[in-house]
Amino acid sequence: MNNDIEKVLFSEEDLDRMISRIAAQVDKDYSGSDKKLVLLCILKGSVVFMGELMKKVNVPCEIDFMKVSSYGNETTSSGNVNIILDISRKDLDACDILIVEDIIDSGRTLSYLSKYLLNKGARSVRTCTMLDKPSRRVVDFSADYVGAEIEDLFVVGYGLDYAERYRDLPYIGVLKSEVYA
Numbered sequence: 001m002n003n004d005i006e007k008v009l010f011s012e013e014d015l016d017r018m019i020s021r022i023a024a025q026v027d028k029d030y031s032g033s034d035k036k037l038v039l040l041c042i043l044k045g046s047v048v049f050m051g052e053l054m055k056k057v058n059v060p061c062e063i064d065f066m067k068v069s070s071y072g073n074e075t076t077s078s079g080n081v082n083i084i085l086d087i088s089r090k091d092l093d094a095c096d097i098l099i100v101e102d103i104i105d106s107g108r109t110l111s112y113l114s115k116y117l118l119n120k121g122a123r124s125v126r127t128c129t130m131l132d133k134p135s136r137r138v139v140d141f142s143a144d145y146v147g148a149e150i151e152d153l154f155v156v157g158y159g160l161d162y163a164e165r166y167r168d169l170p171y172i173g174v175l176k177s178e179v180y181a
């Protein structure tokens with residue numbers, strides 16, 4: 001285990017099971033219609049979750065990417081959502097977007113993005129998050145698919161960073177507090 005990690009919250013096996021369960025739900029909900037499922041990865045934190053999820057989803061899907069920022073190098077949200085890379089598709093009105101996010105904290109990012117994509121003309125928008133910290137909510141928001149709820153802890157790994165580090169860990173762990181003290 002990495003020396004900066006206090007404890008592992010979700011092992012690679014835990015995450016594999018969690019993502020299989022979400023993929024099965026997605027398959028059920030998006031199967032057999034005229035739907036055009038687009039998995040929309042929110043960079044950078046969702047990249048590992050997205051990669052695993054898209055391998056497990058069996059219904060036909062396309063993928064796309066957006067990059068937003070609401071955090072700097074801190075462990076608290078800035079409150080603003082900035083779009084750094086936008087989705088650029090001409091066929092949004094034919095797309096059933098499933099936003100793939102790493103973690104929900106204040107709820108601002110997904111609340112903002114859901115409205116943004118609907119305003120931009122997407123046929124439908126749902127949200128999927130690997131982790132959720134419901135106790136941290138500032139805006140009223142709940143995702144359609146949730147891997148697991150966690151307490152108010154700062155976690156890293158499996159795409160999640162602290163100051164751009166630890167994204168490459170194959171598990172999700174709690175960072176030792178001395179690392180950001």
Ligand code: IMP
Nearest residue numbers: 077104105106107108109154155160161
């Ligand atoms: P929200 O807009 O406040 O819901 O923030 C969601 C974003 O905050 C996520 O996409 C992450 O980038 C970041 N974030 C929130 N909690 C954590 C955490 O525990 N570890 C790493 N990043 C986090």
Ligand code: MG
Nearest residue numbers: 045071160161
């Ligand atoms: Mg982040």
